[in-house]
Amino acid sequence: MKDRRDFLLNLGIGSGLAALGAQTVASMRSLVPNVSYDSPTTVKIGMPNDFADGLKFLPDERLFVFREGNTFHAVSAVCTHLGCTVRAEALSQPEVKTVEGQSLRLTHRFLCPCHGSKYGGDGSNVSGPAPKPLAWYHLSISQDDGQLVVDLARSVERDFRLTLA
Amino acid sequence: MSTDTPEPKATFSAAAAEAPGFHPRRFWSWRPLSDRQSGDAVVSNFLLHWFPAKSYRASFAWSYSFWLGTVSAALLLLLTVSGLPLLFLYIPSVERAYASVKDIEYVVTFGSWIRAVHRLSAHGMVIAVALHLVRVYLTGAYKNAAGGGQRRQWNWVLGVAMLLITLFLSFTGYLLPWDQLAFWAVTVGTNIASSVPAIGPMMRELLIGGREIEQPTLIRFYVLHVLFLPALLGLLFAYHMWRIRKDGGMAAVDRAASTVPAAPVKTKSYTLMGIARGASVQVEAAVDEGGKEGIRSSPHLVRRLAVVFIRLLGSVQALMAIEFTLGGALRGAGDTRFPLFVVLAGMVVMRLGTAVTLNALGFSVEWIYAALIADYVVKGAMLIWRFRSGHWKTVLAREPAPVSSPIEPSEA
Numbered sequence: 301m302k303d304r305r306d307f308l309l310n311l312g313i314g315s316g317l318a319a320l321g322a323q324t325v326a327s328m329r330s331l332v333p334n335v336s337y338d339s340p341t342t343v344k345i346g347m348p349n350d351f352a353d354g355l356k357f358l359p360d361e362r363l364f365v366f367r368e369g370n371t372f373h374a375v376s377a378v379c380t381h382l383g384c385t386v387r388a389e390a391l392s393q394p395e396v397k398t399v400e401g402q403s404l405r406l407t408h409r410f411l412c413p414c415h416g417s418k419y420g421g422d423g424s425n426v427s428g429p430a431p432k433p434l435a436w437y438h439l440s441i442s443q444d445d446g447q448l449v450v451d452l453a454r455s456v457e458r459d460f461r462l463t464l465a
Numbered sequence: 466m467s468t469d470t471p472e473p474k475a476t477f478s479a480a481a482a483e484a485p486g487f488h489p490r491r492f493w494s495w496r497p498l499s500d501r502q503s504g505d506a507v508v509s510n511f512l513l514h515w516f517p518a519k520s521y522r523a524s525f526a527w528s529y530s531f532w533l534g535t536v537s538a539a540l541l542l543l544l545t546v547s548g549l550p551l552l553f554l555y556i557p558s559v560e561r562a563y564a565s566v567k568d569i570e571y572v573v574t575f576g577s578w579i580r581a582v583h584r585l586s587a588h589g590m591v592i593a594v595a596l597h598l599v600r601v602y603l604t605g606a607y608k609n610a611a612g613g614g615q616r617r618q619w620n621w622v623l624g625v626a627m628l629l630i631t632l633f634l635s636f637t638g639y640l641l642p643w644d645q646l647a648f649w650a651v652t653v654g655t656n657i658a659s660s661v662p663a664i665g666p667m668m669r670e671l672l673i674g675g676r677e678i679e680q681p682t683l684i685r686f687y688v689l690h691v692l693f694l695p696a697l698l699g700l701l702f703a704y705h706m707w708r709i710r711k712d713g714g715m716a717a718v719d720r721a722a723s724t725v726p727a728a729p730v731k732t733k734s735y736t737l738m739g740i741a742r743g744a745s746v747q748v749e750a751a752v753d754e755g756g757k758e759g760i761r762s763s764p765h766l767v768r769r770l771a772v773v774f775i776r777l778l779g780s781v782q783a784l785m786a787i788e789f790t791l792g793g794a795l796r797g798a799g800d801t802r803f804p805l806f807v808v809l810a811g812m813v814v815m816r817l818g819t820a821v822t823l824n825a826l827g828f829s830v831e832w833i834y835a836a837l838i839a840d841y842v843v844k845g846a847m848l849i850w851r852f853r854s855g856h857w858k859t860v861l862a863r864e865p866a867p868v869s870s871p872i873e874p875s876e877a
Binding site: 337384414 | 640649652653656657671674675677679680681685
């Protein structure tokens with residue numbers, strides 16, 4: 301039997317449920333951040349001359365910066381397995397390898413303390429559970445003060461080099 | 466107490482309690498004088514109102530259930546009780562969280578005791594709940610019995626959900642001290658969550674409130690830990706207990722309640738074969754072996770099986786020694802794949818293959834030991850061959866060159 305009373309009853313229940321649903325959606329949506337307070341992805345890491353030849357580890361950025369003469373490149377220290385920070389270990393005998401068509405002097409290898417992943421000096425995953433190579437990040441020179449700038453949101457191919465004039 | 470004061474206990478004598486028209490209600494009594502008095506405690510006491518009026522003695526057997534459900538519930542109570550003071554003492558901010566936990570440990574009176582109770586109960590509860598699940602599985606308590614309206618499978622589902630919530634409570638509690646262990650455990654844990662296909666990275670971002678483990682992560686984990694998950698667990702706990710009542714009662718209730726059926730002779734063996742070949746869990750047989758002439762299967766049959774097992778195990782000791790020493794040596798030398806292959810070959814091909822074959826041919830259960838021997842013979846032979854071939858000497862040569870000292874982190 302459908303009369304006005306049933307209709308109003310259903311309308312009332314329906315409105316109540318709709319309100320509850322909208323409130324739930326609003327609650328859930330409020331938990332998705334609109335503004336990120338994460339640390340910035342583009343970071344000035346210092347003047348090029350602060351970097352000696354070889355490797356420098358930046359713990360805040362979890363980054364290895366390599367310098368060879370006037371060329372620079374940056375390799376992430378974040379293990380691609382579950383995100384621990386890998387450790388650099390100097391090779392007793394550095395070797396030169398061609399990576400992506402570019403010759404690269406391998407001075408270190410990288411070891412993850414959490415689950416034993418090993419990476420070669422170019423960041424390639426050699427053994428352990430790591431599913432892919434360590435990321436390489438884009439380096440540039442800041443226009444305003446000449447500092448090195450790393451873009452942690454922009455991974456690059458392994459033939460990337462920043463060469464200073 | 467003066468002598469002329471009426472003795473209050475006299476009011477509750479057996480005769481008085483049974484007297485018509487007289488029904489004193491008692492809040493609680495260690496030694497109730499009648500069923501009614503006992504039942505009154507359940508009816509009039511809020512804390513006990515979810516208990517049945519009566520239960521079977523067999524349900525209380527430690528050897529049957531190990532009281533694991535009760536242990537889990539008691540640990541949950543202990544966690545709640547020890548968690549309440551911690552709510553007043555812990556500060557969920559990245560600047561102060563570590564210091565506040567340190568204060569709880571070293572400054573607050575009884576603080577370290579309360580936190581230790583909370584932490585150890587949490588460890589204990591994960592263990593107790595997991596063992597409870599194993600017990601329910603092994604005693605078949607998840608299966609419906611004869612009684613009507615039973616939906617015990619639902620309580621299994623509820624139990625699994627509660628196990629997951631217990632684990633998630635442990636995980637969220639792990640982050641709160643905001644130390645290195647917490648940080649990296651949650652780094653690893655949330656990265657595991659993000660490996661879920663398609664929605665994984667989104668789930669991780671929602672869980673930690675951004676890309677990095679920072680203040681949004683701490684407050685999210687804190688609220689989940691102290692409010693959302695305990696409330697959910699409490700609701701499910703109530704539902705779990707209610708279903709126990711609906712489904713017949715506590716552990717072993719079917720066994721305690723059923724009488725031995727008369728007409729077809731059912732043996733006292735409850736086996737998988739009973740299900741596979743008949744309509745009953747029990748094995749039906751022409752002769753009841755448990756009659757007067759029978760001897761006790763336990764310990765006699767058990768003893769025979771043990772003797773056979775020990776003798777056969779003794780005869781494969783040499784092969785087992787080869788597996789342990791040569792397998793270990795090869796793994797140590799870096800030749801890890803071959804021993805893995807050998808273990809798989811032995812286990813899957815020889816042990817399982819032989820067992821399935823013998824079973825299909827109708828051999829008795831004891832012949833399972835033949836499969837075990839076959840396994841070790843094959844593993845021993847393969848490992849000896851590998852060791853003598855000398856491949857393991859060259860495996861490590863493919864690794865990167867030997868190491869020097871690790872790099873110290875430089876100042877940023």
